[in-house]
Amino acid sequence: MRQRLRDPVTGLLFVLPMLVLFLIFKIFPTLGAAGMSLTNWNIGGEWSFVGADNYARLLDDVTFWTSLRVTLVYAAVYVPLTVVVALGTALLLNQVVFLRGLFRGMLFLPYVTSFVLAGIIWRWIYEYSGLINGLLAKADLGPVPFLEQSALVLPALAVVSVWKGFGYSMLILLAGLKSIPGTYLEAATVDGASPWQRFRRITLPLLKPTLFFVLVIETIGAFQTFDTIYVMTGGGPARATYTLIYGIYDHGFRSFDFGYAATWGMVLFAIVLVVSLVQRRLLDRGNT
Template sequence: MRHRLRDPITGLLFVLPMLVLFVIFRFVPTLGAAGMSLTDYKISGDWSFVGVDNYARLLDDPIFLGALRVTVVYVAIYVPLTVVVSLSTALLLNSVIFMKGLFRGALFLPYVTSFVFAGVIWRWIYEFDGLLNGLLAKIDLGPVGFLDDTALVLPALATVSVWKGFGYSMLILLAGLKSIPRSYLEAARVDGANAWQRFRSVVFPLLRPALFFVMVIETIGAFQTFDLIYVMTGGGPSRASYNLILALYDQGFGDFNLAYAATIGISLFVLVFIVSMIQRRLLDRSEK
């Protein structure tokens, strides 16, 4: 018994510091927010139990419903786009022979920059007298109000987020590609499979765990997008980019409705959990 327990106990000791930090700074605050959402907690410290009244209020709040719609649309644009870009660049880097480190570093570089810095730079690029409209003017297609048009603002913001964050997912998928035995690909090539058939029948099934991880973390990141939108649009124009995190921020730190802000946060947590489970089910179904 002592011999069988030695390895699990040793592993637990190694992860114990991070586990303690996770419980203190993630798990406990989440439970606290869930409890606060059932009260009318005020910044003065006074509170009383109100049950699910805050959740019922959400269903009648047009600002929350609008922010929910914006969040879902943004996630629907961002996640497929970043997965496609990350997978495409990972496949290209996996076939590069010379200067692989240089290309990986150059593509990963935007990820290590701050969202605030990226937002300031891309806001200038999107402006009417900015770089992009300057290029469009040369072919008589500009100017375009990328951040002032309610139909274009979310795709414009999603494009910046993809440029900023695809490098991390690219490295995850590249590591997954490197773990695929070359003998499988060589056998498929000998059997006459072309590049698309090798990807569909060999690469994609073996890459599914890494792809699921990328989809989950990118989905969570998209639901939590705040600083980029705050810097570039502030939720405008006409609340066309006003997402749930901005609504939570305004309620909690603008109006000091802490209980209602906690309710928005818990609702967002439930939404992310449901979407992650749907993604898991879809990938499991495609595996069968």
């Protein structure tokens, strides 16, 4: 019995520190937010149980439905663009032999840059007197209000987030590409398969588990985007960038209505969970 229990207990001891941190900083706060969403908790620590009143209020809140639409549109732009850019750069790096580490470091560098610093730099790039509009002016195309026009501001912010965050997914996908046996691709090449056929029939199917992980983390990141919006637009113009996470900040740290802010957070948690499960179902039919 001791022999059979030794390996599981040893493994548990190795993961116990991270498990404790996960419980403290993930599980317990989530349970606390779920309980807080059933109260009218305020900044003074005073609260009373209100049951489902916050959720009923949420359903009648026009601001919530606006923020939900904005969040979904942003995710629909950001996630596919990030995956395509990360996968494309990973495929290129997988073919590079000379100075591979240098190129990998250069492409990963934006990921370790501060979101606030990146937001300030890109806000200058998008301004009327900034880099992009300066180049457009030389081509007589006129200034473009990237951050002032509701139809352009979300794609503009998505580009910033892609530039800032694709490096992490690129490394994950690159590791997935390295795990694919080279003999499969060599055999397909000998059989006359084109590069596109090798990618579609061999690389992409074997990359599905890694691709699923990247889709999940990028979707979660899209729903949690805050820093870039806070620095560059502040939820505007006309709440065109007022996402769910920005609404949580607005209600919690501006209005100090923590109970209602927690309600927004629980709805966001449920949405991310459902989207992740749907992605898993569609991507690999439960075989990941």
